[in-house]
Amino acid sequence: MKKNAKTQKGKATRMRNSKRLAKIRSQIPYWVMLLIPLAFFLLVRYWPMYGLAIAFQDYKIGDPFISSESRWAGFKWFQTLFRNPNFPRLVRNTLAINILSILISFPISIAFALLLNEIRFKKLRNLTANISLLPYFISTVVIVAIIYSVFSVDDGLVNMVIQKLGGKKINFLAESKWFRPLYIGSGIWQNTGFNAVVFTAAISGIDPNLYEAAALDGSTRLKNIFHITIPCILPTIIIMLLLRIGNIMTVGYEKIILMYTPSTYEVADVLSTYAYRAGLENQKYSLSAAISLINSVVNVVLLVSANKATKKLSGSSLW
Amino acid sequence: MKKLTALLLVLAMSLSLVACSAGATAPTAASEEKVVEEKKEEVKEAAPVEEAADESWKEEHPGWLCKDKTTFTVYTWEGESSSYLPPSNDLFFWKWMEDYTNVHIEWEVAPYADFDTLIAAKLASGEKLNDIVMMGKQQQTTLSAGQNGMLVDLAPHWNDWFSNVETYFNNIDVNFKGIITNSDNTIYAVPGFAAPQQNRIILLFNTLWMDKLGLKIPETVEEFEAVLRAMKEAGDLNGNGLDDEIIFTATDVEWLLPSIGTAFGVETIESADFYAAGADGVVYPEYTTENMKAMLGWLNGLYEEGLLDPEITTNTMDIVAEKVTADRVGVVSMYSSFAGSYGNLTSAGQADPGKEYYSIGKPLTSKWNSTPTMTMYNNYSRYAGIASTCENPELAARWLDTLIADPEALIIRACGEPGNTFEFDANHNPVYKPAPEGQAWSINPLGCGQIPMPHIQTDLQLNFSKSYDQAWYVDSYTANQVEYATWKMASVPKLGGYSEEETELRNLYQADLKAGWQEYRNKFITGELDTEADWDAYAKTLSALGMDELTRCYQSVYNRTH
Numbered sequence: 040m041k042k043n044a045k046t047q048k049g050k051a052t053r054m055r056n057s058k059r060l061a062k063i064r065s066q067i068p069y070w071v072m073l074l075i076p077l078a079f080f081l082l083v084r085y086w087p088m089y090g091l092a093i094a095f096q097d098y099k100i101g102d103p104f105i106s107s108e109s110r111w112a113g114f115k116w117f118q119t120l121f122r123n124p125n126f127p128r129l130v131r132n133t134l135a136i137n138i139l140s141i142l143i144s145f146p147i148s149i150a151f152a153l154l155l156n157e158i159r160f161k162k163l164r165n166l167t168a169n170i171s172l173l174p175y176f177i178s179t180v181v182i183v184a185i186i187y188s189v190f191s192v193d194d195g196l197v198n199m200v201i202q203k204l205g206g207k208k209i210n211f212l213a214e215s216k217w218f219r220p221l222y223i224g225s226g227i228w229q230n231t232g233f234n235a236v237v238f239t240a241a242i243s244g245i246d247p248n249l250y251e252a253a254a255l256d257g258s259t260r261l262k263n264i265f266h267i268t269i270p271c272i273l274p275t276i277i278i279m280l281l282l283r284i285g286n287i288m289t290v291g292y293e294k295i296i297l298m299y300t301p302s303t304y305e306v307a308d309v310l311s312t313y314a315y316r317a318g319l320e321n322q323k324y325s326l327s328a329a330i331s332l333i334n335s336v337v338n339v340v341l342l343v344s345a346n347k348a349t350k351k352l353s354g355s356s357l358w
Numbered sequence: 359m360k361k362l363t364a365l366l367l368v369l370a371m372s373l374s375l376v377a378c379s380a381g382a383t384a385p386t387a388a389s390e391e392k393v394v395e396e397k398k399e400e401v402k403e404a405a406p407v408e409e410a411a412d413e414s415w416k417e418e419h420p421g422w423l424c425k426d427k428t429t430f431t432v433y434t435w436e437g438e439s440s441s442y443l444p445p446s447n448d449l450f451f452w453k454w455m456e457d458y459t460n461v462h463i464e465w466e467v468a469p470y471a472d473f474d475t476l477i478a479a480k481l482a483s484g485e486k487l488n489d490i491v492m493m494g495k496q497q498q499t500t501l502s503a504g505q506n507g508m509l510v511d512l513a514p515h516w517n518d519w520f521s522n523v524e525t526y527f528n529n530i531d532v533n534f535k536g537i538i539t540n541s542d543n544t545i546y547a548v549p550g551f552a553a554p555q556q557n558r559i560i561l562l563f564n565t566l567w568m569d570k571l572g573l574k575i576p577e578t579v580e581e582f583e584a585v586l587r588a589m590k591e592a593g594d595l596n597g598n599g600l601d602d603e604i605i606f607t608a609t610d611v612e613w614l615l616p617s618i619g620t621a622f623g624v625e626t627i628e629s630a631d632f633y634a635a636g637a638d639g640v641v642y643p644e645y646t647t648e649n650m651k652a653m654l655g656w657l658n659g660l661y662e663e664g665l666l667d668p669e670i671t672t673n674t675m676d677i678v679a680e681k682v683t684a685d686r687v688g689v690v691s692m693y694s695s696f697a698g699s700y701g702n703l704t705s706a707g708q709a710d711p712g713k714e715y716y717s718i719g720k721p722l723t724s725k726w727n728s729t730p731t732m733t734m735y736n737n738y739s740r741y742a743g744i745a746s747t748c749e750n751p752e753l754a755a756r757w758l759d760t761l762i763a764d765p766e767a768l769i770i771r772a773c774g775e776p777g778n779t780f781e782f783d784a785n786h787n788p789v790y791k792p793a794p795e796g797q798a799w800s801i802n803p804l805g806c807g808q809i810p811m812p813h814i815q816t817d818l819q820l821n822f823s824k825s826y827d828q829a830w831y832v833d834s835y836t837a838n839q840v841e842y843a844t845w846k847m848a849s850v851p852k853l854g855g856y857s858e859e860e861t862e863l864r865n866l867y868q869a870d871l872k873a874g875w876q877e878y879r880n881k882f883i884t885g886e887l888d889t890e891a892d893w894d895a896y897a898k899t900l901s902a903l904g905m906d907e908l909t910r911c912y913q914s915v916y917n918r919t920h
Contacts, residue, residue: 099502099505099506100478100481100482100502100503100506100508101481101484101503101506101507101508102506103484119866123870124899124902124903125870125874125903187672191669192668192669193604193667193668193669193681194602208668210668210669210884212669212672213668213669213671213672213880213884214884214886215886300671300672300880301671301873301876301877301879301880302671302672302877302880302881302884302886304873304876304877305877308873316869316873317869318478318482319475319478319479320474320475320478320869321498321865321868321869322478322482322498322499322502322865323865323866324482
């Protein structure tokens with residue numbers, strides 16, 4: 040009897056194991072596929088991190104990143120950065136540009152997704168979505184060239200209209216007060232369609248029965264948005280918001296470098312553009328590395344804090 | 359089967375990704391150690407130029423540098439002339455160089471506008487350098503690379519390897535070698551461009567507009583203002599029915615300074631730093647002088663009156679050329695050599711290219727400086743170095759020496775393509791051939807086009823230009839030489855003379871200081887800031903950005919090198 044039970048148990052274990060093995064075997068392609076992003080992150084994202092060591096060295100061109108001959112400098116470059124009279128301005132601009140972008144463009148993407156969802160004609164909805172998506176695929180250089188030609192004080196479209204209406208030409212590209220509106224506005228134009236994709240996908244996943252039930256109760260479309268759609272996509276909104284907060288110290292420097300001039304440094308110069316100028320234009324590679332390291336540390340701290348806060352407040356979080 | 363195929367595909371993709379990434383990643387610890395070892399090594403003794411027992415090839419080909427064809431790789435920026443038709447482009451010259459020296463060059467060419475950034479990135483990346491490397495416009499790059507063992511120290515072999523350069527440059531400036539020699543007696547790069555440079559940034563006047571209004575080339579700041587006002591009041595000078603005339607423009611504010619600054623006593627030596635040394639040997643920053651203040655205030659007046667291009671802070675060279683082409687510009691501050699091409703770009707110039715449509719102006723005077731003064735570019739530029747990884751640095755050096763100052767090469771660079779633009783007479787003097795009927799030679803006076811490698815201004819070039827359609831340019835230059843004083847300033851050395859610590863100090867402060875100056879300068883001109891009310895705050899900001907530390911640094915360099 041005992042032997043029989045043992046045999047039975049052994050059989051069951053063998054079956055379980057072979058099933059597990061078969062399952063693993065059937066999943067091998069997926070595991071291998073996972074290797075691609077894993078290899079990408081390990082080799083492209085993590086492996087070069089050892090180069091951050093130069094933030095603590097007096098690094099010079101031609102030096103290896105870490106060797107017995109490395110000239111270690113402790114926190115010298117961090118102190119140099121903190122003592123730079125422009126440092127408060129760099130931090131202020133970095134935060135201002137990112138926070139304004141989040142405050143303005145993030146709700147616009149959500150609103151756009153909600154409005155897109157309300158278009159009844161499917162073809163019109165698809166057409167609108169596709170048109171709004173197109174600017175995302177235009178390169179930054181071209182976007183900035185468009186900004187320059189549209190807002191040029193000499194022959195820009197906007198100034199031509201202002202002049203036709205009897206107004207005085209505005210030097211949008213040289214006056215510092217116009218930099219942020221142009222930067223953020225063009226960002227909204229370029230990215231709203233793309234950013235809305237995630238929210239559109241989340242909206243399409245909402246159970247239609249909820250809307251049907253609400254309709255039976257006499258709910259209007261506006262009420263549906265506030266009481267069904269938004270609550271249902273709230274976890275997605277929170278995750279997207281957290282991801283944005285996690286990059287709050289990182290501004291895409293390419294667009295700023297293409298757009299700013301010395302006249303607009305006051306509001307446009309950010310940590311990443313300064314790191315670019317310091318590193319590549321003036322060979323202060325250690326200082327550039329120190330700036331990047333600070334950026335990343337602050338980003339991680341902000342991300343962890345925001346994640347904790349949202350978990351406590353809404354129950355949604357990244358982890 | 360499908361799964362197997364998918365598996366194989368995924369495996370192949372993974373492997374290729376890993377391979378690509380591994381190739382792109384930084385060097386391994388082992389390779390780093392090797393780099394360190396390599397750096398520790400003495401710069402290898404130059405292998406002698408190959409000398410075979412049979413030296414008949416030297417008699418047959420006096421210009422050959424080696425018996426067997428040798429290849430070097432060269433990293434440089436692209437030449438503007440590459441899009442010109444022969445003989446204005448320089449392709450024939452490089453072909454001639456290969457035949458003449460028996461050295462083949464494999465080029466790696468980068469855009470001129472980004473070159474400083476690209477060379478800095480290339481040096482920092484740890485990748486093997488090309489044999490011969492143009493070092494960009496920032497002299498610190500050269501010095502840093504040299505001090506880190508990436509470039510060959512040319513000093514020990516100077517007289518042997520660079521005999522042509524030594525002879526040629528010494529005729530121009532006896533201090534030449536002292537200026538390119540560093541404080542530790544090293545020389546890491548050889549300049550291809552030497553003083554005195556006859557081509558300078560100056561005011562160019564639209565001749566048609568001036569004639570239409572009966573105006574003469576102004577000589578004082580007040581007269582210049584009157585010319586600008588007359589153009590502004592005349593309205594539709596280009597006759598296109600639009601209010602699109604731009605009275606006075608330049609590529610950037612910085613391009614205004616050499617033509618306008620001298621009138622205000624601002625010494626505008628072309629430099630990464632705005633420092634000068636007075637006759638008493640005291641180095642001072644130009645950024646905060648009273649003269650600079652007066653000039654910026656004056657420019658603000660022009661801006662407010664609509665006489666200065668509203669896009670002066672955002673212009674580029676291409677945008678200015680576009681404005682000129684569209685017949686919209688009255689006065690432009692630009693290199694004098696552009697007078698010809700700018701004139702030919704206008705609609706009148708295209709219809710009749712033989713005439714002068716932009717006249718080279720005169721240096722202005724004012725109450726701040728009553729002596730007509732032209733900016734003198736008594737500096738050196740277009741430095742090229744030889745990588746310490748180059749297998750035959752002597753041959754590479756000799757090739758550079760030929761390129762820059764070999765008498766035969768100079769003739770070809772100055773006179774164009776043998777048999778096409780000129781021929782040698784019985785005494786081996788170049789005799790120019792007439793241009794095809796109805797056409798004019800248009801060799802760029804900056805060289806064979808813009809030779810992307812180091813080049814120099816030569817009298818031969820001027821003579822050639824004089825023989826053809828740019829004679830007016832030469833005449834103007836000659837007249838200027840006679841009539842006008844050049845700055846009697848003793849410049850701070852551009853490359854040589856800086857110790858490693860001083861280079862570090864420059865690297866630390868230079869970019870911030872210049873950015874600070876540019877920011878305030880633009881705001882003073884556009885009226886966002888007031889030169890009277892905000893000047894002290896401006897001076898304080900620049901001090902905080904390191905102006906005083908740099909002044910002390912330059913003073914000590916100056917004291918040591920003069």
